[in-house]
Amino acid sequence: MRTDRIVLGAFLALLLLVPAILSPYYVTLLNYIGLYAMVALGLVLLTGVGGLTSFGQAAFVGLGAYTTAALTTAPDLPGWLAWVGASPWLTLVAGLILTAIVALLIGSLTLKLSGHFLPLGTIAWGISLYFLFGTMQDLGGHTGISGIPAIGLLGWTLDEGGEIYYLIWAFLLVAMLTTHNLLDSREGRAIRALKGGRVMAEAMGVDTSRSRMVIFVIAALLACASGWLYAHMQRFVNPTPFGVHIGIEYLFMAVVGGAGYVWGAIVGAGVITVLKQWLQDWLPSLLGATGNFETIVFGLLMVLVLHRAREGLWPILKKLVPVRARNKTIDPDAEALPRRTLPKAGELILEARDVTRKFGGLVANNNMSLEVRAGEILALIGPNGAGKSTMFNQISGVDTPTSGEVRFLGKPVAGHDSREIARMGMSRTFQHVKLLPTMSVLENVAIGAHLRSTQGVLSSAWRLDRAEEARILKEAARQIERVGLAEHMYEEAGNLALGQQRILEIARALCADPCLLLLDEPAAGLRFKEKEALGELLRKLRAEGMATLIVEHDMDFVMSLVDRVVVMEFGQKIAEGLPDEVQQNPAVLEAYLGGVE
Amino acid sequence: MDMSIALILSQDGITNGAIYALLALALVLVFAVTRVIFIQQGEFVAYGALTLAMMQSGALPATVWMLVVMGALVTALDGVRALKAGQGRRAVGVAGWNLAYPLALAAALGALPVNEAPLALQVLLTLAIVVPMGPMMYRLMYQPIASAPVLVLLIVSVALHIAMVGLGLLFFGAEGQRTPAFSEFSFEIGPLMVSAQTLWVLLVSALLIVALYQFFGRTLYGKALRATAINRMGAQLMGISPTLAGRLTFFLAAFIGALSGVLIAPITTIYYDTGFLIGLKGFVAAIIGGLASYPLAALGALAVGLLEAFASFWASAYKEVIVFTLIIPVLLWRSLTSHHVEEEE
Numbered sequence: 001m002r003t004d005r006i007v008l009g010a011f012l013a014l015l016l017l018v019p020a021i022l023s024p025y026y027v028t029l030l031n032y033i034g035l036y037a038m039v040a041l042g043l044v045l046l047t048g049v050g051g052l053t054s055f056g057q058a059a060f061v062g063l064g065a066y067t068t069a070a071l072t073t074a075p076d077l078p079g080w081l082a083w084v085g086a087s088p089w090l091t092l093v094a095g096l097i098l099t100a101i102v103a104l105l106i107g108s109l110t111l112k113l114s115g116h117f118l119p120l121g122t123i124a125w126g127i128s129l130y131f132l133f134g135t136m137q138d139l140g141g142h143t144g145i146s147g148i149p150a151i152g153l154l155g156w157t158l159d160e161g162g163e164i165y166y167l168i169w170a171f172l173l174v175a176m177l178t179t180h181n182l183l184d185s186r187e188g189r190a191i192r193a194l195k196g197g198r199v200m201a202e203a204m205g206v207d208t209s210r211s212r213m214v215i216f217v218i219a220a221l222l223a224c225a226s227g228w229l230y231a232h233m234q235r236f237v238n239p240t241p242f243g244v245h246i247g248i249e250y251l252f253m254a255v256v257g258g259a260g261y262v263w264g265a266i267v268g269a270g271v272i273t274v275l276k277q278w279l280q281d282w283l284p285s286l287l288g289a290t291g292n293f294e295t296i297v298f299g300l301l302m303v304l305v306l307h308r309a310r311e312g313l314w315p316i317l318k319k320l321v322p323v324r325a326r327n328k329t330i331d332p333d334a335e336a337l338p339r340r341t342l343p344k345a346g347e348l349i350l351e352a353r354d355v356t357r358k359f360g361g362l363v364a365n366n367n368m369s370l371e372v373r374a375g376e377i378l379a380l381i382g383p384n385g386a387g388k389s390t391m392f393n394q395i396s397g398v399d400t401p402t403s404g405e406v407r408f409l410g411k412p413v414a415g416h417d418s419r420e421i422a423r424m425g426m427s428r429t430f431q432h433v434k435l436l437p438t439m440s441v442l443e444n445v446a447i448g449a450h451l452r453s454t455q456g457v458l459s460s461a462w463r464l465d466r467a468e469e470a471r472i473l474k475e476a477a478r479q480i481e482r483v484g485l486a487e488h489m490y491e492e493a494g495n496l497a498l499g500q501q502r503i504l505e506i507a508r509a510l511c512a513d514p515c516l517l518l519l520d521e522p523a524a525g526l527r528f529k530e531k532e533a534l535g536e537l538l539r540k541l542r543a544e545g546m547a548t549l550i551v552e553h554d555m556d557f558v559m560s561l562v563d564r565v566v567v568m569e570f571g572q573k574i575a576e577g578l579p580d581e582v583q584q585n586p587a588v589l590e591a592y593l594g595g596v597e
Numbered sequence: 598m599d600m601s602i603a604l605i606l607s608q609d610g611i612t613n614g615a616i617y618a619l620l621a622l623a624l625v626l627v628f629a630v631t632r633v634i635f636i637q638q639g640e641f642v643a644y645g646a647l648t649l650a651m652m653q654s655g656a657l658p659a660t661v662w663m664l665v666v667m668g669a670l671v672t673a674l675d676g677v678r679a680l681k682a683g684q685g686r687r688a689v690g691v692a693g694w695n696l697a698y699p700l701a702l703a704a705a706l707g708a709l710p711v712n713e714a715p716l717a718l719q720v721l722l723t724l725a726i727v728v729p730m731g732p733m734m735y736r737l738m739y740q741p742i743a744s745a746p747v748l749v750l751l752i753v754s755v756a757l758h759i760a761m762v763g764l765g766l767l768f769f770g771a772e773g774q775r776t777p778a779f780s781e782f783s784f785e786i787g788p789l790m791v792s793a794q795t796l797w798v799l800l801v802s803a804l805l806i807v808a809l810y811q812f813f814g815r816t817l818y819g820k821a822l823r824a825t826a827i828n829r830m831g832a833q834l835m836g837i838s839p840t841l842a843g844r845l846t847f848f849l850a851a852f853i854g855a856l857s858g859v860l861i862a863p864i865t866t867i868y869y870d871t872g873f874l875i876g877l878k879g880f881v882a883a884i885i886g887g888l889a890s891y892p893l894a895a896l897g898a899l900a901v902g903l904l905e906a907f908a909s910f911w912a913s914a915y916k917e918v919i920v921f922t923l924i925i926p927v928l929l930w931r932s933l934t935s936h937h938v939e940e941e942e
Contacts, residue, residue: 053748055755109928117928119751120634120884123877124924127917135914248755255752291766299760303753307741310749 042219048259051195056122062242064227144238185460258312345375427514437494448511614902620879639876645858731851
């Protein structure tokens with residue numbers, strides 16, 4: 001039997017037995033840990049995986065708690081709302097809907113902004129919501145709302161700590177399972193690309209703004225569910241536990257436990273909760289004064305964790321448990337992903353006409369024209385500073401020409417974002433390698449197939465996506481084998497040599513099933529044998545009808561491979577033609593070797 | 598509302614706005630030079646005000662012990678490193694500034710009857726205690742992770758903020774304090790009664806802004822900080838030490854924070870945790886300036902001050918909600934004007 005299953009089984013059995021073994025004090029403590037871990041889990045997804053920091057999660061907890069508190073205790077709800085107050089389960093749904101709406105609103109305001117505006121924004125609206133809870137008379141002001149009913153489940157009333165314990169931990173475990181599943185899927189790879197790989201992900205067709213919104217809403221919903229449980233456990237709510245300082249504590253839990261790991265949420269919530277109890281008993285008598293002095297220790301502890309173990313405690317604990325992550329299995333029988341019909345050889349794929357790009361007074365590209373046809377490899381060469389990269393940016397739609405036009409498959413490129421261009425069938429590699437270093441080679445390449453698959457967040461979370469996932473992984477494995485990285489398939493991409501990382505990018509681009517491949521210096525950093533293999537691959541693709549544009553410095557590589565060459569200098573085209581012709585061209589010789597006086 | 602109420606509210610708004618402007622300038626400065634979002638700015642305000650109040654009550658300000666502890670830690674780190682490198686004189690310098698100075702200060706405060714000293718001396722001593730904590734904090738908390746992503750630095754700031762609030766409660770207790778005004782003088786302009794403290798706040802703010810402007814425009818250190826803010830790597834290659842830039846920035850920020858605290862202590866009652874809200878209002882102003890533009894941040898600060906004053910008249914229960922919700926239209930405007938996908942660090 002697999003060790004990870006044994007360890008997990010033992011953990012679950014222990015959880016099941018807790019109320020029978022431990023005193024009510026510890027059961028209550030575990031209830032709190034479960035509630036906090038659920039919020040921290042949202043932050044794992046949001047902050048640890050997605051790179052978005054929020055100090056305002058406590059406000060979402062409050063939204064969940066106050067929604068159910070207000071609806072289940074109000075003596076006279078308006079008629080259209082009265083039926084919701086009848087059962088806590090209905091108010092849970094109401095709270096989740098309200099939270100989703102609020103999260104969508106706040107998210108649409110702040111998620112577009114660069115990293116640090118979001119956390120600052122979250123502090124501000126966290127404070128606003130907190131003051132709102134405290135000042136609205138309908139919500140009981142600072143005294144709060146009491147008399148909240150207990151949750152009923154199949155005729156069973158969960159009005160004791162040892163009973164609601166099971167509900168809390170069931171919620172948490174389901175949430176963890178869902179999050180775990182989600183991260184290991186097509187949508188999950190897109191989410192994991194948010195931190196440090198947005199430009200790449202967009203070029204592979206991932207709508208990163210949508211992915212950011214998805215995790216923001218999920219984190220808010222987890223917080224809301226925790227608040228709902230809290231309200232029905234305490235049977236009383238007031239604004240105190242939903243202030244911004246508690247929001248900060250939630251973030252600490254995630255960071256201390258290990259913000260990048262699903263299990264880090266439980267570890268962090270456990271450590272902080274137990275420590276808080278202990279410090280609250282112990283510090284006031286030590287310092288001879290009453291107050292929340294545990295914040296001093298928490299603050300300094302937090303700084304220490306960030307200085308010494310930025311990944312949190314979970315990776316350290318994980319080493320003690322004999323569980324190793326298993327490689328993904330590739331199902332050889334999975335159906336192949338659908339392919340696009342490649343244009344016939346010789347058909348015009350890409351056409352740049354009179355492209356001029358000025359940066360102020362500097363003319364980086366001046367009246368550049370080129371075309372690439374299906375089944376052809378075109379090289380764009382030129383000395384350093386000739387404007388090749390600028391031209392590459394105009395073609396790939398990253399930048400827009402000052403005048404002139406780039407047309408891809410007859411349609412203008414300008415005005416489309418990277419995603420649309422990727423969908424049209426243009427796929428690219430980057431001059432400075434952009435991959436996700438801690439993800440496996442297989443998963444990195446699988447991102448390329450994003451647009452060839454459709455399964456969304458819900459189906460991923462509930463594992464309804466496995467058939468398509470198998471097809472994606474099979475395709476990714478096929479491309480990896482094709483480029484010759486098969487033996488590195490399960491390694492972390494960051495461990496590969498630079499040349500291999502460039503090859504990985506080609507596999508990723510191929511995984512998108514493009515009809516035009518844009519390669520930015522693919523041979524840089526490759527050894528002779530690797531270059532030969534790359535050349536072989538590109539020739540094979542050409543025979544299949546692929547159009548390839550390649551920017552490259554390695555002349556031997558270029559001249560033996562490509563069909564035609566365009567030479568640039570000072571932003572202009574100085575020559576175009578067959579490799580042999582270009583090599584004899586006096587203008588080219590002068591550009592590369594200097595003029596003969 | 599009649600004209601005279603509007604005038605009084607405007608006076609309040611502008612006075613508070615001037616303080617928010619100072620804080621916003623410091624926040625923009627710290628972020629630009631070190632990429633640290635200086636959440637603890639508000640605690641420096643509270644520490645400044647409450648240290649002065651404690652000194653006036655005749656007690657030994659507890660913050661001086663914090664200075665001693667922080668100084669001892671810096672000495673342990675830097676002094677030992679200097680000794681190991683065989684730089685004896687450097688080690689003596691480190692120990693002098695970080696160990697001898699705080700101890701001497703503590704001894705002087707304990708021995709002299711500072712509660713009877715003139716106000717100017719008390720203010721000076723307050724600054725002498727609180728301001729050096731800025732560079733020490735940079736050394737201990739930020740310097741070891743100076744190249745970490747912005748978000749990690751932000752979490753460190755938030756952690757230090759809550760630690761400082763806890764320490765504030767320990768040092769100063771839960772009671773609020775209000776210090777006597779710098780002078781009792783006041784005069785009337787039409788229906789408006791202007792107190793001298795208001796003038797003090799406006800005058801000092803204006804002087805400080807001019808002084809900072811001169812510092813950044815005319816001095817070598819000021820230019821070094823500007824260079825670091827524009828291009829950290831480039832500045833480093835030109836021989837500007839990022840460590841020095843960081844410590845200098847934190848010195849300035851702590852100075853601005855503590856001075857702001859001393860200035861507003863006669864106007865509002867300051868509690869150990871008041872600083873956070875004051876600092877955050879500086880933040881709202883700084884965000885209006887996009888954490889980059891000083892003049893926009895200063896204008897934003899005046900807007901925040903005025904909005905707060907008028908909100909407290911019309912809907913005093915919702916004062917804070919209104920001020921912090923102001924950030925939403927600002928963020929909306931910023932999000933509508935930024936289109937590109939940007940790579941997080």
